Amino acid sequence: MIFDIVQVGDPVLRRPARPVQAEELATSFVQELIVSMRQTMYDAPGVGLAAPQVGEGLQIVVVEDDGPYLETMSAPRRAELRRGPLPFAALINPVLEPVGDETDEFFEGCLSVAGYSGAVRRHRAVRVEAMDARGEPVTLELEGWPARILQHELDHLAGVLYIDRMDPRTFTTNENFGRWWKARPVDEIKQGLGSGGSGGDKAD
Numbered sequence: 001m002i003f004d005i006v007q008v009g010d011p012v013l014r015r016p017a018r019p020v021q022a023e024e025l026a027t028s029f030v031q032e033l034i035v036s037m038r039q040t041m042y043d044a045p046g047v048g049l050a051a052p053q054v055g056e057g058l059q060i061v062v063v064e065d066d067g068p069y070l071e072t073m074s075a076p077r078r079a080e081l082r083r084g085p086l087p088f089a090a091l092i093n094p095v096l097e098p099v100g101d102e103t104d105e106f107f108e109g110c111l112s113v114a115g116y117s118g119a120v121r122r123h124r125a126v127r128v129e130a131m132d133a134r135g136e137p138v139t140l141e142l143e144g145w146p147a148r149i150l151q152h153e154l155d156h157l158a159g160v161l162y163i164d165r166m167d168p169r170t171f172t173t174n175e176n177f178g179r180w181w182k183a184r185p186v187d188e189i190k191q192g193l194g195s196g197g198s199g200g201d202k203a204d
């Protein structure tokens with residue numbers, strides 16, 4: 001089933017999600033939740049979805065960035081964003097740690113803050129440990145855009161939204177982003193929006 005995606009202002013997006021117990025994972029409720037989250041992510045469409053975004057305060061995320069959108073993006077743009085394919089994964093009780101201290105700042109949006117984007121600085125590489133839908137341990141080592149997707153989704157499990165982390169002067173409707181800023185370097189966009197300083201690639 002396709003869920004309605006909860007929008008910012010709903011308290012479920014601001015409460016830390018609780019871990020899924022081992023015996024709970026096998027229940028039809030949780031298994032069907034995972035299937036429906038995957039369908040809802042494809043329907044949106046999006047590249048990740050966390051359980052609080054469909055109203056469930058559980059530590060479950062689904063991710064996938066391997067679809068038609070990735071294929072239509074130009075090679076230079078993919079390279080700039082370090083946007084490589086991220087195969088589908090359902091992650092239960094995921095834990096993330098940064099790898100190295102490099103960071104990147106790019107615009108991102110959220111299905112729960114529909115219609116807007118903002119520039120967010122995130123770790124370039126991360127390691128994620130979790131269980132899959134069958135309860136088997138999984139470890140993902142990710143860099144670039146896939147690492148950004150995981151950081152965004154795991155933030156949801158802590159009640160954190162990208163708007164908490166963004167450079168607030170860069171907040172924009174997607175319509176105005178397309179009209180004024182599309183395909184420009186983040187540093188140039190930040191200057192145009194009156195945000196000085198720490199754009200680009202430098203670690204902070």
Ligand code: ZN
Nearest residue numbers: 109110111112
């Ligand atoms: Zn989101």
